[in-house]
Protein backbone atom coordinates (compact mmCIF):
# COMPACT_ATOMS: atom_id res chain seq x y z
CA UNK A 1 0.00 0.00 0.00
CA UNK A 2 2.76 2.43 0.99
CA UNK A 3 4.63 1.57 -2.18
CA UNK A 4 1.60 2.29 -4.29
CA UNK A 5 1.03 5.62 -2.56
CA UNK A 6 4.62 6.64 -3.24
CA UNK A 7 4.27 5.71 -6.90
CA UNK A 8 1.08 7.71 -7.39
CA UNK A 9 2.74 10.69 -5.79
CA UNK A 10 5.88 10.49 -7.95
CA UNK A 11 3.89 10.12 -11.12
CA UNK A 12 1.84 13.17 -10.32
CA UNK A 13 4.93 15.38 -10.30
CA UNK A 14 3.73 17.32 -7.28
CA UNK A 15 3.40 16.69 -3.60
CA UNK A 16 5.93 17.20 -0.88
CA UNK A 17 8.19 19.62 -2.78
CA UNK A 18 6.49 22.77 -1.52
CA UNK A 19 6.02 21.37 1.97
CA UNK A 20 9.65 20.32 2.33
CA UNK A 21 10.96 23.60 0.88
CA UNK A 22 8.88 25.60 3.39
CA UNK A 23 9.87 23.27 6.24
CA UNK A 24 13.57 23.68 5.38
CA UNK A 25 13.35 27.49 5.53
CA UNK A 26 11.59 27.38 8.89
CA UNK A 27 13.90 24.69 10.29
CA UNK A 28 16.80 27.04 9.62
CA UNK A 29 15.22 29.59 11.99
CA UNK A 30 14.20 27.26 14.79
CA UNK A 31 17.65 26.97 16.35
CA UNK A 32 17.38 24.32 19.04
CA UNK A 33 13.64 24.62 19.32
CA UNK A 34 11.44 21.72 18.32
CA UNK A 35 7.85 22.99 18.63
CA UNK A 36 5.28 20.25 19.01
CA UNK A 37 2.43 22.72 19.29
CA UNK A 38 1.10 24.81 16.42
CA UNK A 39 -1.37 27.68 16.59
CA UNK A 40 -3.39 29.09 13.68
CA UNK A 41 -4.62 32.60 14.39
CA UNK A 42 -7.80 33.88 12.78
CA UNK A 43 -9.03 37.33 11.78
CA UNK A 44 -7.95 39.97 14.28
CA UNK A 45 -6.43 37.34 16.59
CA UNK A 46 -2.80 37.57 15.48
CA UNK A 47 -1.94 39.72 18.52
CA UNK A 48 -1.50 36.55 20.58
CA UNK A 49 2.08 36.30 19.33
CA UNK A 50 2.87 39.49 21.32
CA UNK A 51 2.78 37.22 24.36
CA UNK A 52 5.58 34.99 23.05
CA UNK A 53 9.02 35.33 24.55
CA UNK A 54 12.18 34.87 22.47
CA UNK A 55 10.04 35.26 19.37
CA UNK A 56 11.49 34.81 15.92
CA UNK A 57 9.26 36.20 13.18
CA UNK A 58 9.45 34.79 9.69
CA UNK A 59 7.60 36.88 7.08
CA UNK A 60 5.77 34.80 4.50
CA UNK A 61 7.77 36.36 1.69
CA UNK A 62 10.82 34.52 3.07
CA UNK A 63 9.07 31.15 2.94
CA UNK A 64 8.87 29.31 -0.38
CA UNK A 65 5.29 28.71 -1.48
CA UNK A 66 3.75 31.06 1.12
CA UNK A 67 1.91 33.92 -0.60
CA UNK A 68 1.45 37.27 1.14
CA UNK A 69 -1.87 37.61 2.95
CA UNK A 70 -4.37 39.95 1.38
CA UNK A 71 -6.88 40.27 4.22
CA UNK A 72 -6.93 43.19 6.66
CA UNK A 73 -6.55 41.84 10.18
CA UNK A 74 -4.25 39.05 9.03
CA UNK A 75 -0.56 39.72 9.31
CA UNK A 76 1.62 37.47 7.22
CA UNK A 77 4.21 35.76 9.33
CA UNK A 78 5.05 32.60 11.16
CA UNK A 79 6.20 33.21 14.70
CA UNK A 80 8.29 30.76 16.68
CA UNK A 81 8.55 31.41 20.38
CA UNK A 82 7.97 30.39 23.95
CA UNK A 83 4.38 30.58 25.16
CA UNK A 84 2.74 29.03 28.22
CA UNK A 85 5.91 27.11 28.99
CA UNK A 86 6.25 25.46 25.58
CA UNK A 87 7.94 26.03 22.25
CA UNK A 88 5.21 26.96 19.81
CA UNK A 89 4.91 27.74 16.15
CA UNK A 90 2.16 30.17 15.20
CA UNK A 91 0.65 31.10 11.86
CA UNK A 92 -0.36 34.75 12.14
CA UNK A 93 -2.45 35.23 9.03
CA UNK A 94 -4.01 32.33 7.19
CA UNK A 95 -4.76 31.64 3.55
CA UNK A 96 -8.40 31.48 2.52
CA UNK A 97 -10.08 29.90 -0.47
CA UNK A 98 -11.92 33.18 -1.05
CA UNK A 99 -8.62 34.92 -1.77
CA UNK A 100 -8.35 32.64 -4.76
CA UNK A 101 -5.79 30.36 -3.14
CA UNK A 102 -5.75 26.71 -4.06
CA UNK A 103 -6.55 24.02 -1.52
CA UNK A 104 -2.83 23.10 -1.46
CA UNK A 105 -1.91 26.66 -0.48
CA UNK A 106 -4.60 26.84 2.21
CA UNK A 107 -3.36 23.57 3.68
CA UNK A 108 0.36 24.25 3.15
CA UNK A 109 1.10 25.81 6.57
CA UNK A 110 -0.61 22.95 8.41
CA UNK A 111 1.22 20.31 6.39
CA UNK A 112 4.49 22.18 6.90
CA UNK A 113 3.86 22.30 10.66
CA UNK A 114 3.27 18.55 10.64
CA UNK A 115 6.52 17.97 8.73
CA UNK A 116 8.34 20.04 11.36
CA UNK A 117 7.06 17.76 14.14
CA UNK A 118 3.94 19.60 15.31
CA UNK A 119 1.60 17.06 16.92
CA UNK A 120 -1.08 19.31 18.36
CA UNK A 121 -2.74 22.14 16.47
CA UNK A 122 -4.88 24.87 18.04
CA UNK A 123 -6.94 26.76 15.50
CA UNK A 124 -8.86 29.97 16.06
CA UNK A 125 -11.28 31.83 13.85
CA UNK A 126 -13.83 34.61 13.75
CA UNK A 127 -17.36 33.40 13.11
CA UNK A 128 -20.96 34.50 12.83
CA UNK A 129 -23.21 33.24 15.61
CA UNK A 130 -26.16 31.12 14.50
CA UNK A 131 -27.26 29.65 17.85
CA UNK A 132 -29.80 32.05 19.31
CA UNK A 133 -28.21 32.17 22.75
CA UNK A 134 -24.86 33.34 21.36
CA UNK A 135 -23.94 36.99 21.45
CA UNK A 136 -21.16 39.05 20.00
CA UNK A 137 -18.04 38.04 21.92
CA UNK A 138 -19.11 34.48 22.75
CA UNK A 139 -16.22 32.03 22.52
CA UNK A 140 -17.23 28.64 21.15
CA UNK A 141 -15.17 25.50 21.48
CA UNK A 142 -15.58 23.66 18.19
CA UNK A 143 -17.11 20.26 18.92
CA UNK A 144 -17.45 19.21 15.29
CA UNK A 145 -17.67 20.76 11.85
CA UNK A 146 -19.58 20.72 8.58
CA UNK A 147 -17.68 21.19 5.33
CA UNK A 148 -19.87 23.27 3.04
CA UNK A 149 -17.02 24.39 0.80
CA UNK A 150 -17.65 21.23 -1.25
CA UNK A 151 -13.86 20.99 -1.57
CA UNK A 152 -11.32 18.83 0.12
CA UNK A 153 -7.56 19.38 0.42
CA UNK A 154 -6.92 15.64 0.16
CA UNK A 155 -8.23 15.38 -3.39
CA UNK A 156 -5.49 14.24 -5.74
CA UNK A 157 -2.46 12.07 -5.14
CA UNK A 158 -1.97 10.85 -1.60
CA UNK A 159 0.93 12.74 -0.07
CA UNK A 160 3.47 10.75 1.93
CA UNK A 161 2.44 10.52 5.55
CA UNK A 162 -1.24 11.08 4.78
CA UNK A 163 -4.17 8.72 4.77
CA UNK A 164 -6.28 8.28 1.65
CA UNK A 165 -9.46 7.98 3.73
CA UNK A 166 -8.82 9.58 7.13
CA UNK A 167 -11.32 8.94 9.88
CA UNK A 168 -13.19 12.13 10.82
CA UNK A 169 -15.21 10.86 13.76
CA UNK A 170 -13.16 12.90 16.24
CA UNK A 171 -11.85 15.89 14.25
CA UNK A 172 -11.51 18.05 17.37
CA UNK A 173 -9.78 15.78 19.83
CA UNK A 174 -12.00 14.75 22.69
CA UNK A 175 -9.31 14.87 25.36
CA UNK A 176 -8.15 18.31 24.20
CA UNK A 177 -11.73 19.55 24.40
CA UNK A 178 -11.99 18.17 27.91
CA UNK A 179 -8.82 20.08 28.76
CA UNK A 180 -10.22 23.28 27.24
CA UNK A 181 -13.38 22.97 29.33
CA UNK A 182 -11.29 22.51 32.48
CA UNK A 183 -9.15 25.54 31.67
CA UNK A 184 -12.29 27.62 31.04
CA UNK A 185 -13.73 26.57 34.38
CA UNK A 186 -10.52 27.16 36.35
CA UNK A 187 -9.95 30.56 34.79
CA UNK A 188 -13.64 31.49 34.85
CA UNK A 189 -13.73 32.13 31.12
CA UNK A 190 -17.21 31.60 29.66
CA UNK A 191 -17.03 28.93 26.98
CA UNK A 192 -19.78 27.52 24.78
CA UNK A 193 -19.44 24.46 22.59
CA UNK A 194 -20.93 23.81 19.18
CA UNK A 195 -20.68 22.95 15.52
CA UNK A 196 -18.78 25.16 13.08
CA UNK A 197 -19.59 25.29 9.39
CA UNK A 198 -17.16 26.54 6.74
CA UNK A 199 -18.50 28.22 3.61
CA UNK A 200 -16.37 29.58 0.80
CA UNK A 201 -17.22 33.28 1.30
CA UNK A 202 -16.23 36.01 0.85
CA UNK A 203 -19.76 37.44 0.83
CA UNK A 204 -21.51 37.01 4.15
CA UNK A 205 -24.54 34.73 4.14
CA UNK A 206 -28.13 35.66 3.38
CA UNK A 207 -30.78 35.22 6.10
CA UNK A 208 -32.18 32.24 4.16
CA UNK A 209 -28.75 30.61 4.10
CA UNK A 210 -28.40 31.11 7.85
CA UNK A 211 -31.83 29.49 8.43
CA UNK A 212 -30.62 26.57 6.29
CA UNK A 213 -27.33 26.29 8.23
CA UNK A 214 -29.28 26.36 11.49
CA UNK A 215 -31.41 23.44 10.32
CA UNK A 216 -28.30 21.58 9.20
CA UNK A 217 -27.02 21.71 12.77
CA UNK A 218 -24.47 24.53 12.64
CA UNK A 219 -23.99 26.90 15.59
CA UNK A 220 -21.39 29.21 14.05
CA UNK A 221 -20.38 30.02 10.49
CA UNK A 222 -17.08 31.10 9.00
CA UNK A 223 -14.76 30.92 6.02
CA UNK A 224 -11.82 28.89 7.33
CA UNK A 225 -10.56 26.11 9.59
CA UNK A 226 -12.37 23.06 8.21
CA UNK A 227 -10.05 22.61 5.23
CA UNK A 228 -7.01 22.96 7.51
CA UNK A 229 -8.37 20.49 10.04
CA UNK A 230 -8.98 17.91 7.30
CA UNK A 231 -5.34 18.20 6.18
CA UNK A 232 -4.12 18.03 9.77
CA UNK A 233 -6.19 14.92 10.54
CA UNK A 234 -4.84 13.20 7.42
CA UNK A 235 -1.39 13.62 9.00
CA UNK A 236 -2.51 12.42 12.42
CA UNK A 237 -2.19 15.88 14.03
CA UNK A 238 -4.57 16.38 16.97
CA UNK A 239 -6.74 19.47 16.60
CA UNK A 240 -8.56 21.85 18.89
CA UNK A 241 -10.59 24.79 17.60
CA UNK A 242 -12.04 27.98 19.06
CA UNK A 243 -14.48 30.27 17.26
CA UNK A 244 -14.87 33.82 18.42
CA UNK A 245 -18.43 34.87 17.62
CA UNK A 246 -17.65 38.33 16.31
CA UNK A 247 -21.20 39.08 15.17
CA UNK A 248 -24.62 37.52 15.11
CA UNK A 249 -25.23 35.85 11.75
CA UNK A 250 -27.18 37.45 8.94
CA UNK A 251 -30.89 37.77 9.67
CA UNK A 252 -30.25 37.30 13.40
CA UNK A 253 -28.16 40.42 13.68
CA UNK A 254 -30.24 43.60 13.76
CA UNK A 255 -27.50 45.39 11.81
CA UNK A 256 -25.65 44.79 8.56
CA UNK A 257 -22.46 42.74 8.76
CA UNK A 258 -19.03 44.11 8.05
CA UNK A 259 -15.41 43.08 8.45
CA UNK A 260 -14.61 46.02 10.78
CA UNK A 261 -17.08 44.70 13.35
CA UNK A 262 -15.45 41.28 13.05
CA UNK A 263 -12.02 42.75 13.82
CA UNK A 264 -13.32 44.94 16.65
CA UNK A 265 -14.97 42.06 18.47
CA UNK A 266 -12.00 39.75 17.89
CA UNK A 267 -9.81 42.38 19.52
CA UNK A 268 -12.21 42.75 22.46
CA UNK A 269 -12.20 39.01 23.20
CA UNK A 270 -8.46 38.63 22.74
CA UNK A 271 -7.72 38.30 26.45
CA UNK A 272 -10.20 35.44 26.92
CA UNK A 273 -8.89 33.59 23.92
CA UNK A 274 -5.30 34.02 25.07
CA UNK A 275 -6.30 32.65 28.46
CA UNK A 276 -7.90 29.59 26.91
CA UNK A 277 -5.18 28.86 24.38
CA UNK A 278 -2.41 29.53 26.94
CA UNK A 279 -4.12 27.41 29.58
CA UNK A 280 -4.47 24.45 27.23
CA UNK A 281 -0.88 24.67 26.03
CA UNK A 282 0.39 24.89 29.59
CA UNK A 283 -1.30 21.59 30.46
CA UNK A 284 -0.38 19.63 27.35
Ligand code: HPA
Nearest residue numbers: 126127128221222223249
Ligand atom coordinates in the same frame (compact mmCIF):
# COMPACT_ATOMS: atom_id res chain seq x y z
N1 HPA B 1 -20.24 34.73 8.37
C1 HPA B 1 -19.17 34.13 7.84
N2 HPA B 1 -17.94 34.31 8.29
C2 HPA B 1 -17.77 35.14 9.33
C3 HPA B 1 -18.84 35.80 9.94
C4 HPA B 1 -20.15 35.59 9.43
O1 HPA B 1 -21.16 36.14 9.91
N3 HPA B 1 -18.33 36.56 10.95
C5 HPA B 1 -16.99 36.34 10.95
N4 HPA B 1 -16.65 35.49 9.98
